[in-house]
Amino acid sequence: xxxxxxxxxxxxxxxxxxxxxxxxxxxxxxxxxxxxxxxxxxxxxxxxxxxxxxxxxxxxxxxxxxxxxxxxxxxxxxxxxxxxxxxxxxxxxxxxxxxxxxxxxxxxxxxxxxxxxxxxxxxxxxxxxxxxxxxxxxxxxxxxxxxxxxxxxxxxxxxxxxxxxxxxxxxxxxxxxxxxxxxxxxxxxxxxxxxxxxxxxxxxxxxxxxxxxxxxxxxxxxxxxxxxxxxxxxxxxxxxxxxxxxxxxxxxxxxxxxxxxxxxxxxxxxxxxxxxxxxxxxxxxxxxxxxxxxxxxxxxxxxxxxxxxxxxxxxxxxxxxxxxxxxxxxxxxxxxxxxxxxxxxxxxxxxxxxxxxxxxxxxxxxxxxxxxxxxxxxxxxxxxxxxxxxxxxxxxxxxxxxxxxxxxxxxxxxxxxxxxxxxxxxxxxxxxxxxxxxxxxxxxxxxxxxxxxxxxxxxxxxxxxxxxxxxxxxxxxxxxxxxxxxxxxxxxxxxxxxxxxxxxxxxxxxxxxxxxxxxxxxxxxxxxxxxxxxxxxxxxxxxxxxxxxxxxxxxxxxxxxxxxxxxxxxxxxxxxxxxxxxxxxxxxxxxxxxxxxxxxxxxxxxxxxxxxxxxxxxxxxxxxxxxxxxxxxxxxxxxxxxxxxxxxxxxxxxxxxxxxxxxxxxxxxxxxxxxxxxxxxxxxxxxxxxxxx
Ligand SMILES: Nc1nc2c(c(=O)[nH]1)N[C@H]1C(S)=C(S)[C@@H](COP(=O)(O)OP(=O)(O)OC[C@H]3O[C@@H](n4cnc5c(=O)[nH]c(N)nc54)[C@H](O)[C@@H]3O)O[C@H]1N2
Ligand SMILES: Nc1nc2c(c(=O)[nH]1)N[C@H]1C(S)=C(S)[C@@H](COP(=O)(O)OP(=O)(O)OC[C@H]3O[C@@H](n4cnc5c(=O)[nH]c(N)nc54)[C@H](O)[C@@H]3O)O[C@H]1N2
Ligand code: SF4
Ligand SMILES: [Mo]
Numbered sequence: 175x176x177x178x179x180x181x182x183x184x185x186x187x188x189x190x191x192x193x194x195x196x197x198x199x200x201x202x203x204x205x206x207x208x209x210x211x212x213x214x215x216x217x218x219x220x221x222x223x224x225x226x227x228x229x230x231x232x233x234x235x236x237x238x239x240x241x242x243x244x245x246x247x248x249x250x251x252x253x254x255x256x257x258x259x260x261x262x263x264x265x266x267x268x269x270x271x272x273x274x275x276x277x278x279x280x281x282x283x284x285x286x287x288x289x290x291x292x293x294x295x296x297x298x299x300x301x302x303x304x305x306x307x308x309x310x311x312x313x314x315x316x317x318x319x320x321x322x323x324x325x326x327x328x329x330x331x332x333x334x335x336x337x338x339x340x341x342x343x344x345x346x347x348x349x350x351x352x353x354x355x356x357x358x359x360x361x362x363x364x365x366x367x368x369x370x371x372x373x374x375x376x377x378x379x380x381x382x383x384x385x386x387x388x389x390x391x392x393x394x395x396x397x398x399x400x401x402x403x404x405x406x407x408x409x410x411x412x413x414x415x416x417x418x419x420x421x422x423x424x425x426x427x428x429x430x431x432x433x434x435x436x437x438x439x440x441x442x443x444x445x446x447x448x449x450x451x452x453x454x455x456x457x458x459x460x461x462x463x464x465x466x467x468x469x470x471x472x473x474x475x476x477x478x479x480x481x482x483x484x485x486x487x488x489x490x491x492x493x494x495x496x497x498x499x500x501x502x503x504x505x506x507x508x509x510x511x512x513x514x515x516x517x518x519x520x521x522x523x524x525x526x527x528x529x530x531x532x533x534x535x536x537x538x539x540x541x542x543x544x545x546x547x548x549x550x551x552x553x554x555x556x557x558x559x560x561x562x563x564x565x566x567x568x569x570x571x572x573x574x575x576x577x578x579x580x581x582x583x584x585x586x587x588x589x590x591x592x593x594x595x596x597x598x599x600x601x602x603x604x605x606x607x608x609x610x611x612x613x614x615x616x617x618x619x620x621x622x623x624x625x626x627x628x629x630x631x632x633x634x635x636x637x638x639x640x641x642x643x644x645x646x647x648x649x650x651x652x653x654x655x656x657x658x659x660x661x662x663x664x665x666x667x668x669x670x671x672x673x674x675x676x677x678x679x680x681x682x683x684x685x686x687x688x689x690x691x692x693x694x695x696x697x698x699x700x701x702x703x704x705x706x707x708x709x710x711x712x713x714x715x716x717x718x719x720x721x722x723x724x725x726x727x728x729x730x731x732x733x734x735x736x737x738x739x740x741x742x743x744x745x746x747x748x749x750x751x752x753x754x755x756x757x758x759x760x761x762x763x764x765x766x767x768x769x770x771x772x773x774x775x776x777x778x779x780x781x782x783x784x785x786x787x788x789x790x791x792x793x794x795x796x797x798x799x800x801x802x803x804x805x806x807x808x809x810x811x812x813x814x815x816x817x818x819x820x821x822x823x824x825x826x827x828x829x830x831x832x833x834x835x836x837x838x839x840x841x842x843x844x845x846x847x848x849x850x851x852x853x854x855x856x857x858x859x860x861x862x863x864x865x866x867x
Pocket of ligand 1: 188285286287288289311314315471566567568569570572573574575593594595596598610611612613645746747748753754755756757818819838839842856
């Protein structure tokens with residue numbers, strides 16, 4: 175029958191890290207239904223509310239469908255439709271002009287949360303252009319975990335939920351809302367069903383606390399201290415894995431001496447977690463084998479992230495949970511192209527020395543630029559001027575700490591081009607805005623580079639409307655105009671073929687399979703040692719002196735000292751209904767969460783004469799915003815948990831959609847940055863709250 179739905183298979187994407195296999199019902203080039211695929215490798219039929227709403231991204235009446243050129247003043251919200259050739263030649267012309275004036279490094283290429291293969295094509299574009307400056311939010315998202323892992327044990331130790339764990343330590347990771355790294359939620363839940371025990375470390379009583387044996391409600395921003403407290407107990411009570419520690423770790427005696435001072439009593443004062451609970455959690459983690467640590471984003475949201483992550487890796491190591499099934503493992507990719515060859519890293523050999531962050535002496539191996547350093551280059555020419563940028567898949571006006579600084583920096587650029595689905599506060603400051611074809615409309619590959627050892631097929635199921643182009647096509651064409659053309663293709667689809675070629679499959683054969691997973695290989699160190707200078711897990715860093723790092727993980731103090739002017743401690747969490755700053759314009763989601771809301775304990779609310787639903791002002795040392803109060807006893811009376819990523823698509827284009835009003839990053843600052851990654855404090859900020867007049 176002509177009007178029957180055609181069911182197609184693909185994977186969910188660009189609503190979080192992606193991962194759930196979907197069945198998509200299509201009729202007349204329109205998506206009529208989306209379901210979780212019961213055969214899904216990771217999700218076994220699971221689907222969330224964001225995904226159900228995701229087809230509406232494509233059909234929204236205000237979606238960008240033509241390239242636009244700014245007319246009138248920057249940010250004034252006045253646009254003129256232009257053709258693709260005009261848009262591309264304007265971008266290429268302006269970026270090449272900047273290259274002439276300031277060198278290739280004067281042009282930055284910006285990207286946000288990795289969303290698909292386009293992420294790597296952007297890096298390729300930057301590399302071929304000759305710019306070492308790819309700007310990404312990695313300083314607060316995964317780089318601390320990945321790169322600290324590489325320095326400590328030679329790899330990024332990811333949670334292995336493909337094998338049974340006796341216990342999970344869920345550390346600042348709200349997986350039933352965020353599905354971190356795209357696999358965790360469904361697999362985690364099925365392990366819980368099969369009897370895995372659970373400890374939760376989170377200032378809020380998240381859903382999963384119901385299933386937990388222990389809940390450690392810590393003061394936001396004190397993760398490092400808590401991890402050191404656990405190490406103290408495990409070492410003092412002799413609960414560590416002696417054989418592994420003796421044979422495979424470097425610096426155990428030094429670590430043991432070092433953590434002596436981190437008694438549960440002292441750590442309890444810092445973290446607010448009862449000392450008895452710290453002891454119990456340490457014993458339970460150490461005695462459960464294998465145990466897995468599923469860690470989340472908040473450990474990366476303060477200047478001390480390097481030490482906090484190291485302390486957690488040390489925990490995995492001394493308890494014998496590193497690289498064992500059901501522990502924290504090095505995942506191995508299937509036979510696909512390496513990231514280096516894909517992005518043509520070979521063509522920019524001096525990158526590490528020339529990138530902006532080299533000047534700030536960040537930790538080796540961090541190859542993207544922290545947003546704070548990017549803005550310093552624009553605003554203060556430190557270490558050299560950056561004057562133009564191409565940005566896609568990101569909304570820095572909301573996602574970088576200190577939004578006012580972002581506004582100043584983007585406004586100062588000689589030229590800015592932004593590719594997005596929708597007009598955003600960032601796109602509103604651009605000179606050229608490009609309309610993209612996105613998920614469901616493009617052939618794509620998911621999970622590449624996420625470190626979990628597999629890739630997922632995301633074949634397109636409908637065609638894009640009007641003049642919307644896939645990012646990869648845009649970059650392929652821009653590449654031909656402004657970099658050596660021989661490195662680009664007639665058709666961007668060749669990149670998809672390149673990725674899967676080593677597996678012996680074509681892209682369409684790969685799509686038929688649905689995913690490719692690398693081999694399970696555990697305890698590889700038994701053959702070759704760990705890939706660190708000492709060949710062991712470096713509980714104490716052997717490179718510390720060389721890189722001017724502290725050799726053992728230390729607790730270096732609160733993100734901000736206590737201050738009676740700002741008596742409450744502010745943190746944030748991702749919303750289960752949105753991805754960061756994205757999709758406030760999707761009605762189905764907006765209905766579920768119409769306003770930005772700050773969680774406040776009823777006792778605290780009473781103290782400040784605040785009632786449910788009141789507009790309240792949140793004020794830190796750096797700025798103030800308005801959100802709606804939501805009273806809940808799921809957090810400590812001293813803590814506030816606000817929403818991140820809010821702007822108002824229905825707001826005024828001339829003021830960039832009220833970007834200042836409720837935006838969490840009006841409350842953050844880049845005055846203090848972590849030395850290793852350039853990370854600002856996003857959690858544990860001193861704050862006050864009052865009813866809005
Ligand atoms: N205070 C605070 N700041 C934070 C965080 C926090 O928790 N608190 N979280 C941090 C983290 S972990 C991250 S990863 C960053 C995220 O920061 P960003 O990645 O900048 O944030 P997103 O909202 O994901 O921005 C995505 C933009 O990409 C667009 N988009 C979606 N699909 C496509 C596509 O196919 N092509 C193109 N060109 N555009 C597309 C969306 O419409 C949206 O405007 O924010 C960081 N900032
Ligand atoms: N729905 C949805 N899913 C997402 C995203 C999204 O924006 N929305 N973003 C995606 C991205 S890019 C990322 S990086 C991941 C992040 O995924 P998660 O790591 O799960 O992200 P968060 O929600 O920031 O933080 C998780 C939990 O940490 C708690 N928390 C707050 N402050 C602290 C603290 O100081 N210490 C500790 N231990 N816990 C604290 C919060 O209460 C929250 O429950 O999610 C991905 N998935
Ligand atoms: S959990 Fe993530 S990958 Fe799964 S359906 Fe929801 S948005 Fe998509
Ligand atoms: Mo992220």
